[in-house]
Amino acid sequence: MGLLYFEDFPAGQVAEYGDRLVTAEEIVAFARAWDPQPFHLDEEAAKHSQAGGLIASGWHTGVMLMRMNCDEFLLRAASEGAPSAEEIKWLRPVGPGDRLSVRRIVVSARPSRSRPEIGVVEFRFEVINQHREIVMTQHNFSFLRRREGP
Amino acid sequence: MGLLYFEDFPAGQVAEYGDRLVTAEEIVAFARAWDPQPFHLDEEAAKHSQAGGLIASGWHTGVMLMRMNCDEFLLRAASEGAPSAEEIKWLRPVGPGDRLSVRRIVVSARPSRSRPEIGVVEFRFEVINQHREIVMTQHNFSFLRRREGP
Numbered sequence: 001m002g003l004l005y006f007e008d009f010p011a012g013q014v015a016e017y018g019d020r021l022v023t024a025e026e027i028v029a030f031a032r033a034w035d036p037q038p039f040h041l042d043e044e045a046a047k048h049s050q051a052g053g054l055i056a057s058g059w060h061t062g063v064m065l066m067r068m069n070c071d072e073f074l075l076r077a078a079s080e081g082a083p084s085a086e087e088i089k090w091l092r093p094v095g096p097g098d099r100l101s102v103r104r105i106v107v108s109a110r111p112s113r114s115r116p117e118i119g120v121v122e123f124r125f126e127v128i129n130q131h132r133e134i135v136m137t138q139h140n141f142s143f144l145r146r147r148e149g150p
Numbered sequence: 151m152g153l154l155y156f157e158d159f160p161a162g163q164v165a166e167y168g169d170r171l172v173t174a175e176e177i178v179a180f181a182r183a184w185d186p187q188p189f190h191l192d193e194e195a196a197k198h199s200q201a202g203g204l205i206a207s208g209w210h211t212g213v214m215l216m217r218m219n220c221d222e223f224l225l226r227a228a229s230e231g232a233p234s235a236e237e238i239k240w241l242r243p244v245g246p247g248d249r250l251s252v253r254r255i256v257v258s259a260r261p262s263r264s265r266p267e268i269g270v271v272e273f274r275f276e277v278i279n280q281h282r283e284i285v286m287t288q289h290n291f292s293f294l295r296r297r298e299g300p
Contacts, residue, residue: 034213036220037229050230058235059213063184066209070186079187080200085208088235 004077005147006109006119013106016128018068022056024096030060056094061136065127068102078145080118086139092129099130107139111146118143154227155297156259156269163256166278168218172206174246180210206244211286215277218252230268230293242285249280257289261296268293 024043031040035057038045046054094100107122120141127136174193181190185207188195196204244250257272270291277286 034217036217037224057216058232059209059216062212063209066207067184067186074187082208083240085238086236088238090233 002076004073004144006078006111006121006144007147009106009109009121009123009144011106011109015072015104016101017072017104018101020064020068020100022064022094022096022098022100024054027054027056027060027096030063031057035059051093054095058088058090058136061090061094061100061127062088062138064100065102065125065136065138068100069104069125072102072104077142078147080143080145082140082142084140086141088136088138090136092133092135094129094135098135100135101128102126103128103134112143116146118145152226154223154294156228156261156271156294157297159256159259159271159273159294161256161259165222165254166251167222167254168251170214170218170250172214172244172246172248172250174204177204177206177210177246180213181207185209201243204245208238208240208286211240211244211250211277212238212288214250215252215275215286215288218250219254219275222252222254227292228295228297230295232290232292234290236289236291238286238288240286242279242283244279244285248285250285251278252276253278262293266296268295 028041031037039049039051039055040057043054046052103126105124105126107124109119109121112118112120121144122139122141125138126134129135178191181187189199189201189205190207193204196202253276255274257274259269259271262268262270271294272289272291275288276284279285
């Protein structure tokens with residue numbers, strides 16, 4: 001498969017991909033390193049918290065999304081980066097045994113005004129669980145090179 | 151030290167904390183797991199990229215911020231969570247040898263209208279390097295219990 005360019009992400013495009021099993025071991029290992037709040041660390045402590053059981057750190061769900069995006073398209077995209085992430089919303093808990101996938105929507109796509117060799121693609125990402133519930137959303141603006149140049 | 155409540159985060163409050171050394175080993179380990187783009191994975195590949203050298207995944211910087219927040223205040227806060235993260239901006243590259251700290255600003259603080267036992271604190275976080283440059287910012291709205299109740 002060749003590189004993916006700006007032109008490969010037209011406004012309105014929708015794609016679904018990814019299948020990531022969430023395990024208790026990974027939830028706890030991630031939390032130990034980055035977010036050691038009790039309801040991410042320990043099943044017993046989590047039972048007595050507002051969460052009612054072990055749940056993944058929101059940042060853990062975020063990096064699972066990043067990894068699914070890498071595997072699906074970022075590693076073969078003519079990418080010049082994404083300088084921000086907007087409106088990350090954690091809508092539902094993610095726990096052991098959940099299977100996550102991604103729905104990617106191209107909200108808008110336009111050539112850069114200041115750099116004619118690239119385009120700006122506005123993505124909305126939805127992380128979806130096995131019940132087809134959206135557990136997290138994220139917006140960003142990605143810079144991608146144009147296939148043909150300006 | 152006792153729990154920290156809504157009242158401990160008045161509007162206008164500024165705090166600085168954290169001292170995290172960024173290592174090449176951690177940049178690469180994080181990237182292998184979550185964001186395996188070449189400029190996060192391999193010094194040689196990174197030299198030939200736009201980055202000009204090994205740089206940390208933006209998500210890695212994000213979780214370093216989360217960890218510094220946990221160690222400074224979240225683990226002893228009467229927290230009811232933060233359902234979103236707004237306006238994450240990656241302003242400068244983070245690389246091996248950088249030392250990161252956090253500047254936390256309370257943008258606003260108000261009692262919840264729907265749940266009088268909690269308050270909503272709007273935080274702005276700035277991740278700062280050893281040159282006092284801001285490398286990343288993030289906004290969020292955190293729910294914290296009130297010390298005295300409504």
